[in-house]
Amino acid sequence: GQTVKLSDYRETDFVFESVALTIRLFEGRAEIVSELTLHRRPNTAPDAPLVLDGDELRLISIEMNGETLASDRFDATPDQLTVRDCPASGSFTLTIGTEIVPEDNTKLMGLYRSNGVWCTQCEAEGFRRITYFYDRPDVLIPYRVRIEADRQAAPVLLSNGNPADTGELEGGRHYAVWNDPFNKPAYLFAMVAGDLELLSDSFTTSGGRNVSLGIYTEKGRSSQAVYAMDALKRSMAWDERRFGREYDLDVFNIVAISDFNMGAMENKGLNVFNHKYVLLDPDTATDQDYAGVETVIAHEYFHNWTGNRITCRDWFQLCLKEGLTVYRDQEFSADERERTVQRIGSVRRLKSLQFPEDQGPLQHPVRPKEYREINNFYTATVYDKGAELVRMIATLLGEEGFRAGMDLYFDRHDGEAATIEAFLTCFEDATGTDLSRFALWYHQAGTPTLTVEERYEEASDRYTVTLSQSLEQGAAGTGTEPMLMPVRLGLVGPNGEDRDVSPSHGAELLDGVVHLSEANETLVFENVGGKPYLSVLRDFSAPVTLKHEQSEADRIALARLDPNPFNRWRILNDLLGETLAAASAKPASENTTPLSAGVVDAIVSSAGDDALDPAFRAQILALPGEAEVARLIGRNVDPDAVFETLNAARQQIADTGSEVFARLVAGAPADEAFSPDAESAGRRALANGALGYLCLADRSPQRAAERFARASNMTDRQAALTILAFRFPDAKETEDAFAAFYDRHQRDDLVLDKWFAIQAAAPGASRLEKVNTLLSHPRFTLRNPNRARSLIGSFAGLNPVAFHRADGAGYAWVADRLAELDAINPQISARLATAFRAWRTLEPTRCEAAEMTLRKLAAMPQLSTDLKDIVDRTLA
Numbered sequence: 001g002q003t004v005k006l007s008d009y010r011e012t013d014f015v016f017e018s019v020a021l022t023i024r025l026f027e028g029r030a031e032i033v034s035e036l037t038l039h040r041r042p043n044t045a046p047d048a049p050l051v052l053d054g055d056e057l058r059l060i061s062i063e064m065n066g067e068t069l070a071s072d073r074f075d076a077t078p079d080q081l082t083v084r085d086c087p088a089s090g091s092f093t094l095t096i097g098t099e100i101v102p103e104d105n106t107k108l109m110g111l112y113r114s115n116g117v118w119c120t121q122c123e124a125e126g127f128r129r130i131t132y133f134y135d136r137p138d139v140l141i142p143y144r145v146r147i148e149a150d151r152q153a154a155p156v157l158l159s160n161g162n163p164a165d166t167g168e169l170e171g172g173r174h175y176a177v178w179n180d181p182f183n184k185p186a187y188l189f190a191m192v193a194g195d196l197e198l199l200s201d202s203f204t205t206s207g208g209r210n211v212s213l214g215i216y217t218e219k220g221r222s223s224q225a226v227y228a229m230d231a232l233k234r235s236m237a238w239d240e241r242r243f244g245r246e247y248d249l250d251v252f253n254i255v256a257i258s259d260f261n262m263g264a265m266e267n268k269g270l271n272v273f274n275h276k277y278v279l280l281d282p283d284t285a286t287d288q289d290y291a292g293v294e295t296v297i298a299h300e301y302f303h304n305w306t307g308n309r310i311t312c313r314d315w316f317q318l319c320l321k322e323g324l325t326v327y328r329d330q331e332f333s334a335d336e337r338e339r340t341v342q343r344i345g346s347v348r349r350l351k352s353l354q355f356p357e358d359q360g361p362l363q364h365p366v367r368p369k370e371y372r373e374i375n376n377f378y379t380a381t382v383y384d385k386g387a388e389l390v391r392m393i394a395t396l397l398g399e400e401g402f403r404a405g406m407d408l409y410f411d412r413h414d415g416e417a418a419t420i421e422a423f424l425t426c427f428e429d430a431t432g433t434d435l436s437r438f439a440l441w442y443h444q445a446g447t448p449t450l451t452v453e454e455r456y457e458e459a460s461d462r463y464t465v466t467l468s469q470s471l472e473q474g475a476a477g478t479g480t481e482p483m484l485m486p487v488r489l490g491l492v493g494p495n496g497e498d499r500d501v502s503p504s505h506g507a508e509l510l511d512g513v514v515h516l517s518e519a520n521e522t523l524v525f526e527n528v529g530g531k532p533y534l535s536v537l538r539d540f541s542a543p544v545t546l547k548h549e550q551s552e553a554d555r556i557a558l559a560r561l562d563p564n565p566f567n568r569w570r571i572l573n574d575l576l577g578e579t580l581a582a583a584s585a586k587p588a589s590e591n592t593t594p595l596s597a598g599v600v601d602a603i604v605s606s607a608g609d610d611a612l613d614p615a616f617r618a619q620i621l622a623l624p625g626e627a628e629v630a631r632l633i634g635r636n637v638d639p640d641a642v643f644e645t646l647n648a649a650r651q652q653i654a655d656t657g658s659e660v661f662a663r664l665v666a667g668a669p670a671d672e673a674f675s676p677d678a679e680s681a682g683r684r685a686l687a688n689g690a691l692g693y694l695c696l697a698d699r700s701p702q703r704a705a706e707r708f709a710r711a712s713n714m715t716d717r718q719a720a721l722t723i724l725a726f727r728f729p730d731a732k733e734t735e736d737a738f739a740a741f742y743d744r745h746q747r748d749d750l751v752l753d754k755w756f757a758i759q760a761a762a763p764g765a766s767r768l769e770k771v772n773t774l775l776s777h778p779r780f781t782l783r784n785p786n787r788a789r790s791l792i793g794s795f796a797g798l799n800p801v802a803f804h805r806a807d808g809a810g811y812a813w814v815a816d817r818l819a820e821l822d823a824i825n826p827q828i829s830a831r832l833a834t835a836f837r838a839w840r841t842l843e844p845t846r847c848e849a850a851e852m853t854l855r856k857l858a859a860m861p862q863l864s865t866d867l868k869d870i871v872d873r874t875l876a
């Protein structure tokens with residue numbers, strides 16, 4: 001693979017006007033005929049050839065204006081079609097025939113078959129695996145698609161847009177024609193054909209358009225799509241309310257597919273989903289699965305405006321659609337569920353996925369400048385940090401200013417392929433704000449540090465707060481200029497009231513937010529009425545590392561008092577993270593009680609406070625994970641020490657809070673009727689969190705085993721199984737529970753994924769041998785991405801003790817799996833390989849072992865561009 005550079009962007013030589021595709025599906029092969037109408041761009045040299053993208057294609061026929069092209073007029077290789085002597089001006093047609101084998105397509109990019117169903121995945125560069133094309137997002141045209149297939153094998157024939165025609169053909173075959181009137185790039189093309197079951201419904205838009213909604217599933221599973229349908233209708237109504245965006249076609253279809261590389265895909269009018277994000281019922285799915293389905297359904301639906309109506313000029317602008325759409329789905333979930341708890345979830349995700357990326361060898365700016373393989377840039381930085389940048393714009397401009405900017409963006413760029421610059425200009429034009437210092441967030445990689453210093457002068461009752469920002473030059477080397485960042489803060493009095501004071505001089509506070517744009521700024525408050533508690537970075541108003549030396553007593557007070565509920569969690573969570581990181585560096589013998597009595601008490605009393613939201617209390621009980629603590633340590637990390645420290649901390653909390661936990665567990669009977677709403681989910685999360693601690697206090701798996709046996713829904717069943725696996729990995733009860741779980745759920749692939757995943761993540765160095773035997777389990781396969789992720793991804797990403805075994809066996813095992821997987825599906829192998837990214841922060845023995853494994857992998861002859869790119873960058 002060649003490096004593609006943002007600075008090399010140029011328009012195509014020819015202008016596509018429209019395309020008519022005919023797709024003929026047969027057992028073992030597919031024929032595609034693409035009839036393109038196009039013309040030479042006026043300023044293109046009259047002798048410039050037409051050069052189209054391909055990937056593993058076989059050309060069958062080629063005609064210009066209906067006449068077969070002489071062989072000296074074109075060159076066709078599997079990855080390129082060059083046509084010479086095209087008309088210098090005026091429209092002409094080019095009819096290209098290709099043949100492909102969907103059954104052999106194990107990369108799951110382009111047209112492939114999953115469980116007998118023909119389906120497509122084209123983003124980013126899959127369309128070129130179907131036919132030769134300008135496979136780039138700035139080529140926008142209307143599509144007409146005719147699909148032909150055997151009626152028995154594929155009674156359902158779907159594509160983008162509105163249905164136009166159907167009919168019978170000879171030999172038991174039939175066809176359907178779909179018309180998409182909206183201009184779209186090739187990455188949004190989709191086609192599905194198969195024997196599927198339909199759940200249908202309808203939605204009337206505020207403008208009065210009646211939309212038929214359909215969710216297609218495997219036979220017998222449409223009842224599991226009811227919640228997804230409900231989430232879809234709520235998403236459609238929300239986008240009208242919050243952003244004034246209506247749906248624009250007569251149909252909106254979703255298809256659930258079992259072999260899928262990612263979560264889902266927003267193809268115009270025909271979203272294709274990993275069935276994990278569609279199919280649910282209380283017996284097989286957890287509350288987290290319900291929340292995940294809701295989010296992904298919303299996310300893909302919201303792309304109809306942010307991604308489809310306005311798309312990206314090139315793949316460097318990926319965050320234009322992804323960061324913005326993640327922001328929109330986060331806001332949707334905040335409105336539909338509970339804002340503070342949703343924000344805590346997003347910040348946890350950001351810190352556990354994006355911060356390590358931004359602070360390690362795979363660092364890149366939210367808008368990258370170059371790539372070797374675009375699939376490797378669908379990252380937490382583009383998605384989650386990208387969403388944080390949009391959130392910062394909303395915080396800086398306020399609700400009205402943000403909405404005005406969004407309205408202008410929709411208005412000005414509808415139907416276009418846009419850039420980040422164009423997006424930012426809309427907010428500047430709509431509000432008269434200069435965002436040039438803000439734009440740096442898109443270009444400079446790395447997590448800035450925000451340092452906060454406070455001083456109180458008793459004699460004058462004056463309070464001074466200094467904010468400083470700094471950015472270290474990291475692997476991406478993209479600059480360290482001060483950026484415009486919103487810092488939300490408040491001065492809190494001893495009774496938990498926000499002091500109504502504004503700075504007398506220095507920096508300003510606008511609606512509780514400092515618009516920090518210099519390296520250092522100071523706020524001076526006069527007559528504050530006694531020393532306040534400083535609550536800073538409320539709602540995590542900027543994605544930064546906070547350095548604020550605040551006494552433990554002040555932090556514990558704020559964890560109880562802060563009027564900003566998010567910060568009650570953040571301040572306690574940061575205190576825990578710092579404490580656990582510091583304790584992990586000490587010898588194990590000095591480390592049996594890493595937490596102070598005050599911290600333990602703060603956790604237990606919040607958990608037991610019935611005045612607080614149960615979901616929030618469950619968040620208080622969830623300590624920072626092993627990877628998070630390791631990241632905070634930053635160098636010379638010993639994963640065993642981190643594990644032991646966390647265990648010791650949990651035991652302290654368990655022993656102190658056992659009475660509270662017993663009450664919480666007793667308050668949530670195992671046979672309560674299941675409702676997936678956020679409030680009920682919160683109650684279950686709290687009870688299950690308490691159950692984990694209670695078992696630790698008991699020093700016995702008994703209660704978890706009982707809860708497992710009596711659980712009436714998957715949330716409680718999985719929670720109990722996870723407690724058994726994580727806290728009592730070697731107990732007989734744990735083994736029995738895994739066996740019972742398998743017996744009960746073996747027919748359901750999505751639940752089997754959980755069975756593999758929990759076993760792979762259970763701690764203990766000997767886990768590797770266990771996981772290795774699971775490779776030969778009859779239900780294990782590398783060909784299904786969900787299954788590969790459930791065993792290998794969960795071992796490498798969620799089992800630090802076993803993956804980072806000091807003898808290097810965990811690394812070697814994962815590397816062997818990556819090599820096997822790479823020959824089947826490079827996107828998945830490359831994604832799983834990112835588990836190695838923190839190798840330089842490990843203590844010397846592990847660091848060396850990891851490096852040796854990576855170097856061996858890098859030297860393998862057959863590596864895909866995808867995996868090679870990740871391994872090379874990880875080693876650089």
Ligand code: B3K
Nearest residue numbers: 123124262264265375378
């Ligand atoms: N846009 C797709 C992701 C495509 C990934 C291609 N490697 C799903 C989403 O973000 O909505």
Ligand code: ZN
Nearest residue numbers: 299303322325
């Ligand atoms: Zn997306």
